[in-house]
Amino acid sequence: MTARRTIEKAPPPARHAAATIAEIGHWIDGQLRLGDAGRSGPVFNPASGVQTGDVAFASIEVVDAAVRAAKEAFVTWGDMGLGRRTTILFRFRELVAKHADDLARHITREHGKVFSDAKGEVQRGLEVVEFACGIPQLIKGEFSQNVSTNVDSYSIRQPLGVVAGITPFNFPVMVPMWMYPIAIAAGNTFVLKPSEKDPSGSMLIAELWQQAGLPDGVFNVVNGDKVAVDRILSHPDIAAVSFVGSTPIAKYIYETGTRHGKRVQALGGAKNHMVVLPDADMELAADSAVNAAFGSAGERCMAISVLVGVGSATDKLIPLIRDRAKAIHVGDGLEGNNDMGPLVTKPHMERVRGLVEEGVRDGAKLVVDGRALKVTDRERGFFLGPCVFDNVRPEMSVYKEEIFGPVLSVVRVESYDEAVALVNSNPYANGVAIFTNDGGAARTFESEIQVGMVGINVPIPVPMAYYSFGGWKNSLFGDVHVHGQEGVRFYTRAKVVTARWPEPHLRGKNLGFPTVT
Ligand code: NAD
Helix, strand or coil, X not given: CCCEEEEECCCCCCCCCCCEEEEECEEECCEEECCCCCCEEEEEECCCCEEEEEEECCCHHHHHHHHHHHHHHHHHHCCCCHHHXXXXXXXXXXXXXXXXXXXHXXXXXXXXXXXXXXXXXXXXXXXXXXXXXXXXXXXXXXXXXXXXXXXEEEEEEEECCEEEEECXXXXXXXXXHHHHHHHHHCCCXXXXXXXXCCCHHHHHHHHHHHHHCCCCCCEEECCCCHHHHHHHHHXXXXXXXXEECCHHHHHHHXXXXXXXXXXXXXXXXXXXXXXXXXXXXXXXXXXXXXXXXXXXXXXXXXXEEEEEEECCHHHHHHHHHHHHHHCCCECCCCCCCCCECCCCCHHHHHXXXXXXXXXXXXXXXXXXXXXXCCCCCCCCCCCXXXXXEECCCCCCHHHHCCCCCCEEEEEEECCHHHHHHHHHCCCEECEEEEECCCHHHHHHHHHHCCCCEEEECCCCCCCCCCCCECCEECCEECCCCECHHHHHHHCEEEEEEEEECCCCCCCCCCCCCCCCC
């Protein structure tokens, strides 16, 4: 069984068009289930602009079937010995490593990021699987002997039951992997609702879980839109929801999910600043700014979208950044040695282009203009070249909006204090970086900056799997970050046992509150 079925559809609309459109269904209880709700959405190859897939949109009944399968599977999976669970996880880890190129190809074909970057995404996801393989150690409780005479106390962490993940388009393999390896390792069963823009990686993952020996129903994929999401949020048998996506939807997910009594972590959008002090290594800062702004065409939640140049730093940086941005090769991520691919969809590309035009109208200085970019043989692709604005002011839309495209805005400030005040007054607080050679300044910065993930001479400070990932303010709704120990806590709940084994049974009446004897 393959999770995608290729069917003949409309004739190819362009020179590079595929002759077929893959029908992408759901994965429920260990089986591919094709769409039956009559609703579906197109999946494009953003480099060619051609539709390559047709993804089913789950109805309420389809979501209910997935939750039912997950609930039934939980009965045995939640009780399965840790050794057997980890054996399956190790096998899954091997299969993901073996199929890393296949997963990366799905990512590049549907998202557009270049193949090497897609492989990097798979690698960072794999690190969470490896972390989850250590679940016997991670889930250990505490034990105290003789908390009272002949009475012992111990804490255990138990799985929640059926949990769900709702994920964005920009890391179609890695972001779901922040969630399900830990959730499943901890004994939960999982329903994933991936982005409808690039769902194929998740379908391959479902097959790999099955090959690894995961019992049917433990991992399910429902593709779809708001209908599926809303059913997940209200379903009485779903205990917890992890969400990653834009801020308005994250807020909606948090408010709706918690109103239905669920545990929710909802990671939102970002506007990440990179502060460069005048004493920084300018070559390093320029390389870092360009790599972090234009990698994955800026469609990373940890992309640098604002460079805050302090004092004399900006005049030194602008020419270095301009030259580097102009040297970026843009094209099909599966071909040649391109550095940057297209944007994910045509409407998204048009929105980003519109924001660039607004920046020009607002008076920012466009020192690198990617709007005229043409990619040979990919005329219908969703491309926009790198754009760099100088003299951006905080009231402009290019500063205020999360653009999520290849646009770097440079804001000039006079002092370190002004830079910190700017970052701390921004409603987003996912990642931030400072570039300096002054250890004292960096140490003060890490302490006073109001952002969840901080880089010191590191532009994209994405924590390793054994630390937790998450922002502050409008970049996260909920109390805990994803993966690391916080992930283990999110997918388990604590129980404390106080035990005495019969021996001298203290008889008689005692209605007092238990105290130590
Ligand atoms: P999105 O919010 O549009 O979609 C995310 C998920 O929500 C998708 O599965 C989508 O189907 C669903 N969804 C969309 N609209 C909905 C609605 N009205 N009701 C219910 N569900 C809905 O996000 P996106 O465009 O796929 O991804 C890009 C965004 O994700 C950016 O804002 C980016 O910063 C953010 N992101 C954040 C992080 C982080 O760690 N904070 C990581 C990756 C991406």
